[in-house]
Amino acid sequence: xxxxxxxxxxxxxxxxxxxxxxxxxxxxxxxxxLAGHIAITTRxxxxxxxxxxxxxxxxxxxDIASAVAGADxxxxxxxxxxxxxxxxxxxxxxxxxxxxxxxxxxxQAVIRDMLPHxxxxxxxxxxxxxxxxxxxxxxxxFAELFDGRWCILTPLPDGDANAAARLRxxxxxxxxxxxxxxxxxxxxxxxxxxHLPHLIAYTIVGTAVDLEESTKNEVIKFSAGGFRDFTRIAxxxxxxxxxxxxxxxxxxxxMLQRFSEDLSYxxxxxxxxxxxxxxxxxxxxxxxxxxxxxxKQA
Amino acid sequence: xxxxxxxxxxxxxxxxxxxxxxxxxxxxxxxxxLAGHIAITTRxxxxxxxxxxxxxxxxxxxDIASAVAGADxxxxxxxxxxxxxxxxxxxxxxxxxxxxxxxxxxxQAVIRDMLPHxxxxxxxxxxxxxxxxxxxxxxxxFAELFDGRWCILTPLPDGDANAAARLRxxxxxxxxxxxxxxxxxxxxxxxxxxHLPHLIAYTIVGTAVDLEESTKNEVIKFSAGGFRDFTRIAxxxxxxxxxxxxxxxxxxxxMLQRFSEDLSYxxxxxxxxxxxxxxxxxxxxxxxxxxxxxxKQA
Numbered sequence: 001x002x003x004x005x006x007x008x009x010x011x012x013x014x015x016x017x018x019x020x021x022x023x024x025x026x027x028x029x030x031x032x033x034l035a036g037h038i039a040i041t042t043r044x045x046x047x048x049x050x051x052x053x054x055x056x057x058x059x060x061x062x063d064i065a066s067a068v069a070g071a072d073x074x075x076x077x078x079x080x081x082x083x084x085x086x087x088x089x090x091x092x093x094x095x096x097x098x099x100x101x102x103x104x105x106x107x108q109a110v111i112r113d114m115l116p117h118x119x120x121x122x123x124x125x126x127x128x129x130x131x132x133x134x135x136x137x138x139x140x141x142f143a144e145l146f147d148g149r150w151c152i153l154t155p156l157p158d159g160d161a162n163a164a165a166r167l168r169x170x171x172x173x174x175x176x177x178x179x180x181x182x183x184x185x186x187x188x189x190x191x192x193x194x195h196l197p198h199l200i201a202y203t204i205v206g207t208a209v210d211l212e213e214s215t216k217n218e219v220i221k222f223s224a225g226g227f228r229d230f231t232r233i234a235x236x237x238x239x240x241x242x243x244x245x246x247x248x249x250x251x252x253x254x255m256l257q258r259f260s261e262d263l264s265y266x267x268x269x270x271x272x273x274x275x276x277x278x279x280x281x282x283x284x285x286x287x288x289x290x291x292x293x294x295x296k297q298a
Numbered sequence: 299x300x301x302x303x304x305x306x307x308x309x310x311x312x313x314x315x316x317x318x319x320x321x322x323x324x325x326x327x328x329x330x331x332l333a334g335h336i337a338i339t340t341r342x343x344x345x346x347x348x349x350x351x352x353x354x355x356x357x358x359x360x361d362i363a364s365a366v367a368g369a370d371x372x373x374x375x376x377x378x379x380x381x382x383x384x385x386x387x388x389x390x391x392x393x394x395x396x397x398x399x400x401x402x403x404x405x406q407a408v409i410r411d412m413l414p415h416x417x418x419x420x421x422x423x424x425x426x427x428x429x430x431x432x433x434x435x436x437x438x439x440f441a442e443l444f445d446g447r448w449c450i451l452t453p454l455p456d457g458d459a460n461a462a463a464r465l466r467x468x469x470x471x472x473x474x475x476x477x478x479x480x481x482x483x484x485x486x487x488x489x490x491x492x493h494l495p496h497l498i499a500y501t502i503v504g505t506a507v508d509l510e511e512s513t514k515n516e517v518i519k520f521s522a523g524g525f526r527d528f529t530r531i532a533x534x535x536x537x538x539x540x541x542x543x544x545x546x547x548x549x550x551x552x553m554l555q556r557f558s559e560d561l562s563y564x565x566x567x568x569x570x571x572x573x574x575x576x577x578x579x580x581x582x583x584x585x586x587x588x589x590x591x592x593x594k595q596a
Binding site: 279 | 519
């Protein structure tokens with residue numbers, strides 16, 4: 001999928017956070033020789049210890065200062081709600097000319113929180129790889145996570161074009177197809193393609209959990225009837241998703257309103273036995289699956 | 299997975315309908331030598347023609363009378379709304395002692411519609427294999443569909459125990475694990491494990507389709523963020539699912555009400571920035587995925 005660069009794209013890659021995404025970036029960078037040195041720092045001592053054991057970083061740091069010092073690429077791989085705090089903490093230690101990026105599922109809030117802490121001589125290029133699994137933590141990362149997946153960059157209007165191009169090259173070498181869009185548009189598109197689906201999945205799994213104990217066991221037993229497709233995404237990292245909903249509130253609430261109206265329409269059709277409305281709706285939705293298969297995102 | 303019987307369990311298996319489930323039963327029966335003869339009838343001339351071309355039946359019938367004549371096992375593999383009509387049509391042609399079953403995702407309505415047309419000397423044992431894919435039609439069937447999946451039988455309280463045991467043996471030989479429950483309980487359990495998830499998936503995919511053209515393309519492009527998990531089940535057969543919702547109305551509406559309350563709770567938590575409530579809910583739902591993986595239904 002990817003060629004191995006003969007010369008690393010970056011001298012020193014610093015990753016803040018080593019969950020699914022952070023550890024996968026480390027593996028992908030190692031696979032493609034994308035960084036001369038991979039430094040990792042995380043806040044949790046347990047995660048730090050585990051990263052040391054797994055050995056996918058060249059250096060593991062319990063302080064952010066020593067991790068980002070001298071790095072020409074710093075990527076924040078933390079829940080979006082933590083980005084502002086991390087940016088503030090690392091601000092005095094960033095090297096001039098460094099590129100700072102992130103992997104958050106929300107872009108406007110991350111820009112709002114991080115931008116005030118980005119030094120003038122540092123280039124901030126927000127990013128979001130559209131890839132993941134329901135697993136989390138440093139053990140869940142793997143080099144192939146980004147292969148064939150989209151990575152969206154939302155460069156700032158007055159940002160450095162060369163920095164954006166270098167970050168694009170990094171993600172492409174990590175296996176992704178890179179596209180750019182405005183942060184506001186990103187947040188709307190992701191609200192419908194990712195945030196709302198997760199909210200719905202969390203809700204329906206929660207509804208099932210709340211049913212009495214006997215039915216709950218049967219929910220697991222007979223989950224092949226459709227339910228299990230929801231449980232996978234409802235097993236995603238709780239803190240990451242809490243922060244997504246808190247930080248993309250307007251777009252999520254708008255999509256949720258549309259969804260609720262559509263659900264009420266079908267609910268009414270069921271109550272009144274209007275089979276034609278149900279069949280018409282169910283027929284229209286088939287086409288979009290074919291589109292996804294054609295786009296090789298299935 | 300299954301042993302090949304040296305002697306077929308049934309002399310003549312008649313399948314009414316040759317969609318995903320009907321054709322998969324034919325393949326599974328062939329694989330396991332479960333029937334001496336496999337007869338298929340369907341209402342659509344195109345499907346009949348295709349079944350002849352695919353060659354997985356011993357005989358293909360354009361009339362239900364000749365298909366079920368002499369059969370000791372008849373399985374209706376049609377949308378649940380069609381079961382009553384089919385039962386009425388085949389009534390005069392059923393052999394004494396035959397077992398009649400179905401594969402419908404709703405059991406109370408199927409019993410209500412079929413039972414009046416079951417002759418006294420024929421044994422009616424309703425059934426429901428919990429297996430499927432998003433594909434439909436005679437080309438989509440395959441012998442392994444039922445392997446390791448549950449099949450629920452809902453025998454009538456005054457039904458013939460021997461007939462239920464013979465049908466159980468058939469499904470077990472087709473690869474399924476068989477369990478029995480009352481029809482009313484079945485319809486409640488399936489409402490939460492299957493019917494509501496499908497309704498939700500159809501709704502969210504429909505909501506996305508209704509967004510303007512540019513966003514729709516991006517919905518496909520960035521579907522790996524969660525949305526694609528919904529599109530698979532929203533590509534399921536529209537007529538089959540229309541009938542499910544029309545025929546399991548009360549249980550679906552009850553589960554939908556619970557779901558809507560839970561969704562409103564999360565919606566309110568997002569609006570008011572109550573991250574603790576979101577995190578608590580998202581943490582609880584993780585456990586159920588682990589249960590599904592442990593139950594080998596993932």
